[in-house]
Amino acid sequence: MTDDSPHPYSGPRRVLSGVQPSGALHLGNYLGALVKFTRLQHEMDTFIFVADLHAITAWQDPAKLAGQTREIAAAYLASGLDPETATIFPQSMVPEHAELGWIFNCVARLGWLDRMTQFKEKSGKHKERASVGLYTYPVLQAADILVYKATHVPVGEDQRQHLELTRDIAAKFNHDFGAPGFFPLPDALTEGPGARVMSLRDGQAKMSKSDPSDLSRINLLDDADAISQKIRKARTDPEPLPDDPEALKARPEAANLVGIYAALGGRSSAEVLAEFAGQGFGAFKPKLAELAVETLGPVTERMRRYMADPAEIDRILTAGAQRARAIAAVTVAETKRRVGFVGA
Numbered sequence: 001m002t003d004d005s006p007h008p009y010s011g012p013r014r015v016l017s018g019v020q021p022s023g024a025l026h027l028g029n030y031l032g033a034l035v036k037f038t039r040l041q042h043e044m045d046t047f048i049f050v051a052d053l054h055a056i057t058a059w060q061d062p063a064k065l066a067g068q069t070r071e072i073a074a075a076y077l078a079s080g081l082d083p084e085t086a087t088i089f090p091q092s093m094v095p096e097h098a099e100l101g102w103i104f105n106c107v108a109r110l111g112w113l114d115r116m117t118q119f120k121e122k123s124g125k126h127k128e129r130a131s132v133g134l135y136t137y138p139v140l141q142a143a144d145i146l147v148y149k150a151t152h153v154p155v156g157e158d159q160r161q162h163l164e165l166t167r168d169i170a171a172k173f174n175h176d177f178g179a180p181g182f183f184p185l186p187d188a189l190t191e192g193p194g195a196r197v198m199s200l201r202d203g204q205a206k207m208s209k210s211d212p213s214d215l216s217r218i219n220l221l222d223d224a225d226a227i228s229q230k231i232r233k234a235r236t237d238p239e240p241l242p243d244d245p246e247a248l249k250a251r252p253e254a255a256n257l258v259g260i261y262a263a264l265g266g267r268s269s270a271e272v273l274a275e276f277a278g279q280g281f282g283a284f285k286p287k288l289a290e291l292a293v294e295t296l297g298p299v300t301e302r303m304r305r306y307m308a309d310p311a312e313i314d315r316i317l318t319a320g321a322q323r324a325r326a327i328a329a330v331t332v333a334e335t336k337r338r339v340g341f342v343g344a
């Protein structure tokens, strides 16, 4: 999607994304998000944060939250984000996110939030018991992005709707406050074979932290044995692999395993099928396990090494937050002036 507004944003291209510290990271997070962050840091100014303000929209044990936050930071570093190149920080250390989030709460409309499917999924049958924060979650997400005037947001498919909302908020702010081109209308970067990694037990459900079955996902901290076992037990069908990706459409489990193989190897599903067409899963699964162990093993090892040095992680996060604040503070000051606050 492109910004086709009459006064498009003309500032620098910037990348921003984040992951919540609310559970163990899995292969979907790695392929759908982390790998893309690492690639993009060499193309544009990149901001990657740990979304701890978002995490507390559901209960988080205060004794564990800091450790979970460091674990996400360790995963960023282990998958190749360089703190000298990208700005890495915890959301809660940059109060400007929450400050802009409040202003955006007054720009976004209830009708817009009522359409958010993630809120419906997460609040379940008892929506009256969900936190108010869970409801306004996507508004804070818009603030995360726009406080850096980010133009590109690498995320998995499931975040598309939140990005649409971000664009709506940016456009309404620019319009209401007579500030055409003030905020960019950011693009979601969701393409690539890892955009929607599905559960290993059910090709119709996405791989998720919250799936009660650990066999459904490959965790970034799983060892080689666990990875191989989970792939061996992954649900499949009895047919051999086809030579045409179109033929995978009606075979979600097969499509998922081929997609994972492609994403891990940096290839397309068509290229993978060209190699494996005619072979059954008895042959394909061991190859997939081998590739997964070979690719993820070094990431896991680096992640463990970082996690053993929390002081170093905290140093990196504090330095990143300082850099982030310098930019976020400018946007918040300009925004407050537009809104008409005294002294702004």
Ligand code: AMP
Residues within 6 Å of the ligand: 018, 019, 020, 028, 029, 030, 031, 032, 033, 154, 155, 156, 157, 158, 159, 194, 195, 196, 197, 198, 206, 207, 208, 209
């Ligand atoms: P979450 O685990 O929901 O906090 O998501 C963190 C990031 O990983 C977001 O960019 C998600 O879109 C992405 N993500 C989560 N699950 C998957 C999945 N199964 N496949 C691809 N990307 C995913």
Ligand code: TRP
Residues within 6 Å of the ligand: 016, 017, 018, 019, 020, 051, 054, 140, 141, 144, 145, 153, 155, 159, 162
């Ligand atoms: N909602 C995202 C998720 O669940 C996390 C997130 C919060 C985010 N703020 C963001 C992602 C800003 C991209 C940009 O994965």
